[in-house]
Amino acid sequence: MKKFSKVAVLAAFMSTGVSAGALHAQTAEVLHWWTSGSEQAALAEVRKAFEAKGGAWVDTPIAGGGNARAAAVNRMLGGDPASVFQFSIGQQLRELADQGLLANVDKIASEEHWDEKLPPLIVKAAKYDGEYIAAPINIHGENWMFFNKAGLEKAGVDVPKSWSEFMTAAKKLEDAGIIPIGLGGQPWQERIMFNSVLLGVGGRDFYAKLYSTLDDDLLASDTMGKVFETFAALKPFVDESSPGRNWNEATNMVIKGDAAFQFMGDWAKGEIIAAGVEPGSTVGCAFAPAIDTAYIMTVDAFAFSAMDGEEEATPAQAKMAQVMLEPDVQIAFNKKKGSIPARLDVPADSFDSCAQMAIKTLQDPKTHLVSTGLFGVPSSVSGAIDDSISNFWNSADMSPQEGQEQFRQAIANAK
Amino acid sequence: MAEPAQGGLKPSQGGRRRWRPQWTARMALIPAMTITIVCFYGFIIWTFVISLTRSRLLPVYKFTGFDQYFRLFANERWWTAMQNLAIHGVLFIGGCMLFGYLLAILIDRGIKAEGLFRTVFMLPLSMSFIVTGVIWQWVMNPGLGLQEAVRALGWASFEFNWIVRPDRSIYTLAIAGIWQQVGLCMALFLAGLRNIDPNIWKATRVDGIPVWRVYLHVITPMLRTVFFTVFILMSAIVMKAFDLVVALTGGGPGFSSDLPARFVVDHILNRQELGLGAAGAFVLLCTVIAVISPYIHFELRKERGGRGH
Numbered sequence: 001m002k003k004f005s006k007v008a009v010l011a012a013f014m015s016t017g018v019s020a021g022a023l024h025a026q027t028a029e030v031l032h033w034w035t036s037g038s039e040q041a042a043l044a045e046v047r048k049a050f051e052a053k054g055g056a057w058v059d060t061p062i063a064g065g066g067n068a069r070a071a072a073v074n075r076m077l078g079g080d081p082a083s084v085f086q087f088s089i090g091q092q093l094r095e096l097a098d099q100g101l102l103a104n105v106d107k108i109a110s111e112e113h114w115d116e117k118l119p120p121l122i123v124k125a126a127k128y129d130g131e132y133i134a135a136p137i138n139i140h141g142e143n144w145m146f147f148n149k150a151g152l153e154k155a156g157v158d159v160p161k162s163w164s165e166f167m168t169a170a171k172k173l174e175d176a177g178i179i180p181i182g183l184g185g186q187p188w189q190e191r192i193m194f195n196s197v198l199l200g201v202g203g204r205d206f207y208a209k210l211y212s213t214l215d216d217d218l219l220a221s222d223t224m225g226k227v228f229e230t231f232a233a234l235k236p237f238v239d240e241s242s243p244g245r246n247w248n249e250a251t252n253m254v255i256k257g258d259a260a261f262q263f264m265g266d267w268a269k270g271e272i273i274a275a276g277v278e279p280g281s282t283v284g285c286a287f288a289p290a291i292d293t294a295y296i297m298t299v300d301a302f303a304f305s306a307m308d309g310e311e312e313a314t315p316a317q318a319k320m321a322q323v324m325l326e327p328d329v330q331i332a333f334n335k336k337k338g339s340i341p342a343r344l345d346v347p348a349d350s351f352d353s354c355a356q357m358a359i360k361t362l363q364d365p366k367t368h369l370v371s372t373g374l375f376g377v378p379s380s381v382s383g384a385i386d387d388s389i390s391n392f393w394n395s396a397d398m399s400p401q402e403g404q405e406q407f408r409q410a411i412a413n414a415k
Numbered sequence: 416m417a418e419p420a421q422g423g424l425k426p427s428q429g430g431r432r433r434w435r436p437q438w439t440a441r442m443a444l445i446p447a448m449t450i451t452i453v454c455f456y457g458f459i460i461w462t463f464v465i466s467l468t469r470s471r472l473l474p475v476y477k478f479t480g481f482d483q484y485f486r487l488f489a490n491e492r493w494w495t496a497m498q499n500l501a502i503h504g505v506l507f508i509g510g511c512m513l514f515g516y517l518l519a520i521l522i523d524r525g526i527k528a529e530g531l532f533r534t535v536f537m538l539p540l541s542m543s544f545i546v547t548g549v550i551w552q553w554v555m556n557p558g559l560g561l562q563e564a565v566r567a568l569g570w571a572s573f574e575f576n577w578i579v580r581p582d583r584s585i586y587t588l589a590i591a592g593i594w595q596q597v598g599l600c601m602a603l604f605l606a607g608l609r610n611i612d613p614n615i616w617k618a619t620r621v622d623g624i625p626v627w628r629v630y631l632h633v634i635t636p637m638l639r640t641v642f643f644t645v646f647i648l649m650s651a652i653v654m655k656a657f658d659l660v661v662a663l664t665g666g667g668p669g670f671s672s673d674l675p676a677r678f679v680v681d682h683i684l685n686r687q688e689l690g691l692g693a694a695g696a697f698v699l700l701c702t703v704i705a706v707i708s709p710y711i712h713f714e715l716r717k718e719r720g721g722r723g724h
Contacts, residue, residue, distance in 0.1 A: 066684050095471060243584075244668075387492050391492075
């Protein structure tokens with residue numbers, strides 16, 4: 001009797017073991033920092049598609065990008081990794097790959113022809129040693145200029161196409177009692193505005209060359225001098241309470257008409273939609289003034305942990321990668337997230353007018369640019385860039401020449 | 416091993432009874448000691464080791480000598496943070512002591528509704544630094560808080576915009592910090608004042624010494640140990656000040672109100688500069704030791720000397 005029960009228990013254990021194994025093959029734990037309403041709604045689209053394909057989704061949301069990244073890394077080092085985790089692609093992810101902590105999804109990527117469908121710069125950033133270590137799920141743009149149409153009308157100005165036009169328009173707006181630029185005075189927001197000026201004054205080739213090489217001659221060049229002069233000239237057009245302000249508060253200033261322009265990424269559309277405004281209607285969108293058309297891309301991406309030290313993706317991980325880049329999921333996800341599909345071959349007609357403009361622009365590969373970090377710049381350098389720009393922006397007595405020199409030195413020190 | 420044996424031998428004439436409780440006490444201390452040694456000294460050593468490597472996201476043990484320290488010292492933001500620590504430390508500790516002592520004296524002079532005032536001054540202490548930071552951020556925001564309110568009352572040229580001025584933002588930290596901690600200092604000083612022998616007051620009254628001189632020349636020197644306690648407590652708060660900056664100014668405008676602790680956390684967690692952050696933490700520790708230890712040494716020696724007489 002006793003023996004029998006032992007066998008029964010053993011059998012029971014084995015059967016659960018087997019089913020747990022089968023379950024394991026289809027289960028993916030997803031660690032991410034998308035906790036706000038629109039972000040959750042967007043991710044729910046991926047989850048729905050993944051579960052429709054027979055996968056089981058274990059959700060691990062952690063508020064705050066920094067916290068979530070730290071948690072993902074700590075769990076990896078502790079030997080209990082989340083199988084799929086949100087991460088910024090770039091230098092840090094490469095470092096994880098360097099330590100053999102990541103699985104590659106190269107097999108599914110070549111089956112699905114990611115190389116042809118994703119923008120080449122993003123392909124490059126998502127690969128390590130020629131293999132995909134991350135699935136880019138969307139493209140956000142950073143060189144947007146949102147504006148309040150009624151405010152512009154009141155001051156009698158058109159949407160500026162160049163930075164000199166912008167200066168004239170800003171003066172008129174000021175006279176009309178409208179704050180010309182709604183800026184959130186935090187280093188990363190100041191950097192976004194700086195990059196728009198850099199692109200607008202220097203042009204897309206200069207921008208790409210500067211951030212991909214960090215070349216000392218370019219940093220000391222006259223073009224860079226002009227960039228700093230233009231950036232400095234924007235200082236008087238920002239209100240006094242700007243320092244420390246959050247980006248969404250600045251967006252709300254534009255929605256309400258207190259401020260005329262905001263230079264921000266297209267995630268601001270989420271805030272505009274939440275206020276009950278259709279992007280492109282009373283709040284308009286345009287690319288920041290520039291001498292040639294370009295789109296500064298930044299991507300959200302998911303990476304895959306090496307499970308049991310295996311650098312080949314598990315079936316669940318491969319399935320997740322596949323689902324994330326499926327055209328239907330790309331459309332549903334990105335409409336809720338306010339971004340555009342990472343794949344450029346997805347039909348654009350169901351998106352809002354701002355997104356359609358971005359998708360159309362990206363059909364020309366010459367317009368492709370990426371945000372500072374995606375050029376493979378180490379985070380130490382991009383951090384130093386933020387510090388230096390913010391310091392220049394907030395120091396009333398620093399001349400553009402001094403700002404340029406400080407920028408050059410900060411990069412040299414951090415390299 | 417030698418020590419417990421000695422402890423066991425010595426009191427053998429007096430009685431073996433004492434041998435046992437001593438051991439129990441020691442056994443009981445082992446967990447606490449292990450935690451202190453491992454978590455405190457162990458991690459200090461580990462931090463130092465990391466600061467000698469070129470670790471970025473993960474600890475890697477490729478040693479590069481004092482490279483991270485050279486990078487740290489070439490970093491303008493680090494020096495701003497260190498300078499800010501000095502300014503904030505002096506203002507905050509000085510302010511807390513001065514205002515705490517003055518409030519304690521006022522209450523000690525027999526103010527009406529003493530209990531009410533004591534509670535009012537102690538209340539901010541029940542709030543975290545984060546909450547304090549957020550409140551003061553609103554109060555000092557020029558378009559939202561005090562400045563706007565006074566201007567709305569009719570004084571149009573009134574200016575209080577320190578929080579958005581890079582050359583003044585560091586002082587806002589001291590204002591918010593003092594507001595929060597002054598109650599604790601007051602309570603400590605008040606306890607000290609209440610312990611003063613009433614006969615001293617009687618004696619000074621007989622001698623006809625003015626009250627302010629009694630406080631300055633008689634009472635204050637007697638409260639030496641209380642001043643010491645307050646100083647140590649407040650120094651600890653200054654050194655670990657992190658949440659207040661994050662909530663109040665976010666280190667800004669630019670990095671004008673940054674503090675070393677925030678610099679370290681930012682570089683380790685957000686910038687994947689483990690080595691540089693560790694170097695910053697170690698330099699901070701050395702600075703603290705260099706500044707505080709002479710004072711502690713001086714005070715403790717004095718105390719011991721005093722007891723000997």
